[in-house]
Amino acid sequence: MAHLNETHAPSLRSWIDSANAHDTDFPIQNLPFAVFRRDGTDEPFRGGVAIGDQIVDLAALAAERPFTGDASVALQAAASDSLNGLMALGPTAWSALRLALSKALRMQSASRGLVEACLVPQAAAEFAVPARIGDYTDFYTSVHHATNIGRQFRPDQPLLPNYKWVPIGYHGRSSSIGVSGLSFPRPIGQMMRPGAPSPVVGPCERLDYELELGIFIGPGNATGRPVSMDEAESQVFGLCLLNDWSSRDVQGWEYQPLGPFLSKNFATTLSPWIVTFEALAPFRVPFVRPAGDPDPLPYLDSPANRAEGALDIRLEVDLQSRLMRERGLSPQCLTSTSYRHAYWTPAQLVTHHTMNGCNLRPGDLFGSGTLSGPTLQEAGALIELTVGGQQPLTLAGGESRTYLVDGDSVTLRGWCEAPGAVRIGLGACIGTVLPTTS
Amino acid sequence: MAHLNETHAPSLRSWIDSANAHDTDFPIQNLPFAVFRRDGTDEPFRGGVAIGDQIVDLAALAAERPFTGDASVALQAAASDSLNGLMALGPTAWSALRLALSKALRMQSASRGLVEACLVPQAAAEFAVPARIGDYTDFYTSVHHATNIGRQFRPDQPLLPNYKWVPIGYHGRSSSIGVSGLSFPRPIGQMMRPGAPSPVVGPCERLDYELELGIFIGPGNATGRPVSMDEAESQVFGLCLLNDWSSRDVQGWEYQPLGPFLSKNFATTLSPWIVTFEALAPFRVPFVRPAGDPDPLPYLDSPANRAEGALDIRLEVDLQSRLMRERGLSPQCLTSTSYRHAYWTPAQLVTHHTMNGCNLRPGDLFGSGTLSGPTLQEAGALIELTVGGQQPLTLAGGESRTYLVDGDSVTLRGWCEAPGAVRIGLGACIGTVLPTTS
Numbered sequence: 001m002a003h004l005n006e007t008h009a010p011s012l013r014s015w016i017d018s019a020n021a022h023d024t025d026f027p028i029q030n031l032p033f034a035v036f037r038r039d040g041t042d043e044p045f046r047g048g049v050a051i052g053d054q055i056v057d058l059a060a061l062a063a064e065r066p067f068t069g070d071a072s073v074a075l076q077a078a079a080s081d082s083l084n085g086l087m088a089l090g091p092t093a094w095s096a097l098r099l100a101l102s103k104a105l106r107m108q109s110a111s112r113g114l115v116e117a118c119l120v121p122q123a124a125a126e127f128a129v130p131a132r133i134g135d136y137t138d139f140y141t142s143v144h145h146a147t148n149i150g151r152q153f154r155p156d157q158p159l160l161p162n163y164k165w166v167p168i169g170y171h172g173r174s175s176s177i178g179v180s181g182l183s184f185p186r187p188i189g190q191m192m193r194p195g196a197p198s199p200v201v202g203p204c205e206r207l208d209y210e211l212e213l214g215i216f217i218g219p220g221n222a223t224g225r226p227v228s229m230d231e232a233e234s235q236v237f238g239l240c241l242l243n244d245w246s247s248r249d250v251q252g253w254e255y256q257p258l259g260p261f262l263s264k265n266f267a268t269t270l271s272p273w274i275v276t277f278e279a280l281a282p283f284r285v286p287f288v289r290p291a292g293d294p295d296p297l298p299y300l301d302s303p304a305n306r307a308e309g310a311l312d313i314r315l316e317v318d319l320q321s322r323l324m325r326e327r328g329l330s331p332q333c334l335t336s337t338s339y340r341h342a343y344w345t346p347a348q349l350v351t352h353h354t355m356n357g358c359n360l361r362p363g364d365l366f367g368s369g370t371l372s373g374p375t376l377q378e379a380g381a382l383i384e385l386t387v388g389g390q391q392p393l394t395l396a397g398g399e400s401r402t403y404l405v406d407g408d409s410v411t412l413r414g415w416c417e418a419p420g421a422v423r424i425g426l427g428a429c430i431g432t433v434l435p436t437t438s
Numbered sequence: 439m440a441h442l443n444e445t446h447a448p449s450l451r452s453w454i455d456s457a458n459a460h461d462t463d464f465p466i467q468n469l470p471f472a473v474f475r476r477d478g479t480d481e482p483f484r485g486g487v488a489i490g491d492q493i494v495d496l497a498a499l500a501a502e503r504p505f506t507g508d509a510s511v512a513l514q515a516a517a518s519d520s521l522n523g524l525m526a527l528g529p530t531a532w533s534a535l536r537l538a539l540s541k542a543l544r545m546q547s548a549s550r551g552l553v554e555a556c557l558v559p560q561a562a563a564e565f566a567v568p569a570r571i572g573d574y575t576d577f578y579t580s581v582h583h584a585t586n587i588g589r590q591f592r593p594d595q596p597l598l599p600n601y602k603w604v605p606i607g608y609h610g611r612s613s614s615i616g617v618s619g620l621s622f623p624r625p626i627g628q629m630m631r632p633g634a635p636s637p638v639v640g641p642c643e644r645l646d647y648e649l650e651l652g653i654f655i656g657p658g659n660a661t662g663r664p665v666s667m668d669e670a671e672s673q674v675f676g677l678c679l680l681n682d683w684s685s686r687d688v689q690g691w692e693y694q695p696l697g698p699f700l701s702k703n704f705a706t707t708l709s710p711w712i713v714t715f716e717a718l719a720p721f722r723v724p725f726v727r728p729a730g731d732p733d734p735l736p737y738l739d740s741p742a743n744r745a746e747g748a749l750d751i752r753l754e755v756d757l758q759s760r761l762m763r764e765r766g767l768s769p770q771c772l773t774s775t776s777y778r779h780a781y782w783t784p785a786q787l788v789t790h791h792t793m794n795g796c797n798l799r800p801g802d803l804f805g806s807g808t809l810s811g812p813t814l815q816e817a818g819a820l821i822e823l824t825v826g827g828q829q830p831l832t833l834a835g836g837e838s839r840t841y842l843v844d845g846d847s848v849t850l851r852g853w854c855e856a857p858g859a860v861r862i863g864l865g866a867c868i869g870t871v872l873p874t875t876s
């Protein structure tokens with residue numbers, strides 16, 4: 001594949017031992033970005049890059065001015081309290097910084113001493129949302145999710161006629177996006193119980209998670225200037241994990257005709273690390289439509305997208321209840337799937353979103369939508385796994401679950417493996433449900 | 439009414455003559471805020487207050503430090519290139535600044551000389567979007583609009599069962615919000631023609647406007663802390679006009695099941711001036727539900743909201759085609775209505791939006807939704823006025839219209855009149871459709 005370069009070489013090893021462990025999420029081939037500070041301090045937040053169990057503090061590194069040219073410009077931008085400036089620079093600068101960091105972290109690097117002085121252990125850090133997110137758009141790219149959900153909301157017509165033609169999406173809420181570790185109270189909502197004469201107001205009874213990926217946008221486009229498929233990937237800075245918490249009972253009552261609103265906007269959780277699109281190059285796979293499905297319309301099609309527009313990112317959801325924590329029981333894996341099953345690629349989302357001239361800005365966030373795979377065991381939300389609450393799951397320790405219970409922690413994980421490539425990970429996205437406050 | 443004060447007194451007159459004209463939008467009782475600079479310059483944008491045909495340059499005034507206490511703090515905040523800082527301060531500070539400005543602009547003001555040096559003619563100014571809008575939420579508060587539209591999209595069930603219980607809303611796009619004077623190319627979109635086997639892509643053929651009001655949010659609330667009805671109005675900084683341009687053919691094809699997306703996010707236009715909620719106090723009217731409709735649920739109800747939660751803001755839509763401009767024909771009034779017909783008040787929108795703990799931030803924007811009145815002549819969009827394009831309108835000069843044609847300019851206007859009060863206006867919100875670029 002043309003876009004592999006020396007930073008992807010499986011032979012590369014770092015002078016930081018923990019980066020060479022076979023099961024680390026953050027080998028030298030990854031180099032994802034976050035915004036962090038030392039936990040419990042009032043230091044300014046600043047950019048960092050993960051390497052093994054450490055963070056390279058990019059503000060500290062930038063103060064040393066170790067790089068030149070594009071890499072230096074990108075490093076100065078990444079030293080800020082948000083990554084918007086870095087995202088605005090575009091792929092050439094991103095690539096230059098990645099290469100410079102890769103060289104500095106390799107065995108026998110001449111700048112080892114300089115970088116070593118800039119390390120902060122990940123265990124000693126707290127993280128922030130990595131960009132000021134101007135607009136957040138949530139898509140609906142799993143045909144399996146759309147079908148599973150559709151069957152419950154519209155038994156006569158699970159998959160709507162537009163699904164295979166339009167990358168369905170809607171605008172979400174930026175203000176309530178938080179970073180992994182977030183706890184939030186169970187939301188209050190207005191709900192209509194079956195057969196009731198009028199709605200009730202109270203704590204949501206069908207609280208769910210959604211397993212998604214987040215896609216951070218790079219330079220953006222001017223209003224009125226669509227982004228073609230050929231240009232689309234240059235708009236993608238990188239990916240993280242995203243949990244789109246949802247109150248299903250509120251959603252069922254409120255969503256017609258303008259879509260989800262309060263059922264989604266009380267909390268959205270991101271993993272702290274953004275894995276760059278460049279780091280994901282070894283894990284690209286062909287974009288394939290099921291036999292009999294229509295080809296994408298020409299504006300959403302390109303040879304490159306067909307050849308390798310999709311990504312094989314393995315995804316997992318773990319649940320741990322309060323009782324399981326108290327008893328020392330490990331989180332239980334509820335779902336295992338891959339992003340490769342998505343019906344639309346990141347490039348198609350960028351191109352569709354801008355076809356009408358809508359402008360994207362650096363730091364804008366797309367959600368992939370719930371990434372359910374083809375079988376029910378690969379479903380990315382409880383509403384699917386429990387068939388709308390009709391088939392409870394049994395947890396280790398004997399508890400059963402239809403929807404989330406107060407005290408439940410949900411962890412999303414993502415990683416990539418491919419022959420001839422070093423495994424890289426997206427880290428974890430953790431969130432915990434608290435009791436309603438009021 | 440308790441919230442009238444000396445700034446509303448009909449007897450007040452300004453030493454600026456144009457502010458005393460009976461038909462000005464901006465008498466001394468109004469004092470709306472905008473962000474502006476001298477047209478054609480690269481001066482920094484800064485806050486301004488309208489008075490007659492002039493603007494008080496708040497950055498210039500702030501440099502003189504003419505006020506004390508809350509009014510001084512608010513003036514310094516309003517001198518910035520966005521009004522977010524002012525909005526964050528809350529009603530006490532807003533009121534103090536209004537009173538100080540009112541005193542400075544009255545006949546016999548001792549600070550006339552100082553303020554006179556800070557005036558810029560409105561005709562010499564260009565405007566910016568007055569706040570950095572973190573999140574934009576569009577509501578659906580006209581039951582008449584919901585019914586008219588619903589009849590076309592769902593003839594069997596025009597008004598959905600949730601409408602009279604839930605203030606329906608959805609998140610919109612912040613990035614493409616512009617200020618009056620905006621021109622934009624007709625958007626490209628994916629559309630499904632009736633009976634066609636597959637969708638087509640091309641310039642939207644059913645381009646429409648929507649007559650709305652914008653509501654700018656003040657201090658905001660912390661995540662997880664709902665805002666009660668009693669607190670809700672202290673979150674409302676002020677109102678402006680808002681045109682929610684819409685491509686109906688794209689909307690019809692894309693909107694199921696997650697709501698409008700590309701049909702709305704290519705352009706939204708605001709009037710430059712934000713009329714404060716305080717200035718609107720004389721024009722408050724009872725919030726009344728039609729006989730037989732359910733009362734609002736308790737969390738959306740309060741005695742104050744019943745007594746005067748609604749606002750009588752007169753609204754008008756004018757259209758002028760390119761041909762009309764060339765022939766010197768005046769814009770033609772298509773619609774005349776009032777905000778008093780809305781099914782939900784601003785306070786109810788704030789309370790509903792935050793009931794689940796969703797946080798609002800200073801500078802967030804709500805759209806009211808299309809404000810159609812009870813009769814078809816009061817409808818706020820062409821899709822209603824022309825019954826889905828089936829009953830074309832005839833324009834002065836003989837042209838006919840179903841939807842907008844390239845070159846059409848749409849002007850929204852708003853103003854308030856009440857016995858014993860001086861008329862105040864919201865100004866104008868103008869936008870023009872250009873041909874598709876590609």
